[in-house]
Amino acid sequence: MFRILALISIFSIALFAAGDASFEATKRELNIPAIIMFFIFVGGTLVITYWAAKRTKSASDFYTAGGGISGFQNGMAIAGDYMSAASFLGISGLVYLSGYDGLIYAVGFLVGWPVILFLMAEKLRNLGKFTFTDIAAYRLGQKEIRTLAAFGSLAVVTLYLIAQMVGSGKLIQVLFGLEYEYAVILVGVMMIIYVTFGGMLATTWVQIIKAILLLSGVSFMGFMVLQHFGFSFEALATKAVDSHAKGQAIMEPGGFISDPISAISLGMALMLGTAGLPHVLMRFFTVGNAKEARKSVVYATGFIGYFYLVIAVIGLGAIVFLNSPEGQQYFVDGKLFGGNNMAAIHLSHVVGGNVFLGFISAVAFATILAVVSGLTLAGASAISHDLYASVINPNASEEQEIRVSKISVIIIGIVGVILGIAFEQQNIAFMVGLAFAIAASANFPILFLSIYWSKLTTRGAFLGGLLGLLTAVVLVIVGPIVWVQILGNAEPLFPYKHPALFSVIIAFVGIWFFSITDKSQRAKDEAKAFEAQKVRAETGFGAAGAVDH
């Protein structure tokens, strides 16, 4: 079973990673202020890692920063995880390219938060220990559920990781004039250092500092853009419509989502996917109790919402400034230097000169590094906590578990670098969308039903979850992007780009069917154990404390 799941994961990742070119980056002359900013940041984060390494002793310290992070700090760190390169560079680039459509993603990514809060946040905190799999396996068969959920986690983490590695490689290549391969290796090495030595504590603090710097940076950009238009959004929009080739069309939706099924399916993946991302869910275990877990969601939603609103201003600002006569210096052969994803980076040079460009570049690099570290830690936890310490060697000591975790970090780092280099030309946005679809189909239904449905059985969760995972993977392979664009067939076997609507329903129906038809004694015991689980999920009685997990 192990080997089959591993093969499926590797095969699907290799297929998806072979997507089309996203943007071309060429080398540029050295940017001295950017390099100075970069070294200041790297030095600062290494100091944090050194500090964190001295404080990281137990498995709890390593996975969850000892559970001593406050709601505000955790909210910042979640916002940091969420304001990834795909959000900052990707959404501002989408607005620059096609106007309003970019905001549909921003809205979809954000509305996942209230849903996570109402349905999951406090229950996760009350039931879990280190990983979200702890909840799914709370009263079900440890081996089956942990194995499946760990592979679900690894699939999501790897897809997300490749996208971030490629994005960071391109960014550094453009900013520092470094070769793409060296850029990716640099990111990989730094990530391994942060995570192996500093664990969750260092990862959280790098995330918090980066969130503050990024929010300050985009605020300054938004302020400078609006100042130019006397703080009138209407005046900015009017000028943007004048400057953009599509004119008034940039003010309305219409580009990417062409049919109702795709729209609903994408909406479902964006919303439910958020509730199944392992590196985000893991953050609820770094706080002391359910009260702090709830607070952290409010702070995170506030910061992320504000960030997306400013991104809209930055995207429109980029349309105006980069399409002006002065903006021509950012174009090479009629194309934006470094591709459309670099719109926000060039805008930072327009509004703040070389020093501010250096600042934003360093922050963008920090963004990728922090997100990659969080992802790697989530992947390593799936291997060491869910597979090694719970399935392979249940008698493992804490030291052994941490050692396996650190080895996993190094392996994931190396795999990330290799895949990042191998799949330089793939489409980042597609990979992230797919990671969300798999999270929504494989992780969310098991997690949701294990919290709310007393009749859920191990057999139902395992078979239904596996069906959801396989459906998501297969529908993407036979869909328009892989089947037609990559494999070169004339017609897709499955007509829609987004599989979530179908795969999520199949997962839920599968889990329901294989649970209610399970008449075994184990199924009866599992249903009986639900009451105690529910009391603990609702009240937190018996939940792990802040200090000792």
Place this chain on the structure above:
Amino acid sequence: MNDELVEKIKANPNYQTLIKKRTGFAIKLGIFVLVMFYAYILTIAFDPTVLGAKTGDGVMTIAFPIAAAIIIISFFTTLIYVRRANGEFEDLIEKVRKDVKDEL
């Protein structure tokens, strides 16, 4: 937690109030957010021109204030939930804890 204690907590009136109030509240707010989001997504899916309607004589369309409103409303629904959960609901949990603290 043994079965006896679970039964005792389940029978506790404060626990029952907590479950009833919190579940009802979470479901209402959840449905509100889902309806809001899917109304938006379905409008884009079936008739995107609706959101292209102008708000005045200029270029501004209703699509922008609507996106901003969904983001801001999402934030306020989380705030409303957490204020009640961290106040009223936590107080109820505290009361239940007091009733069973010897056996916890």
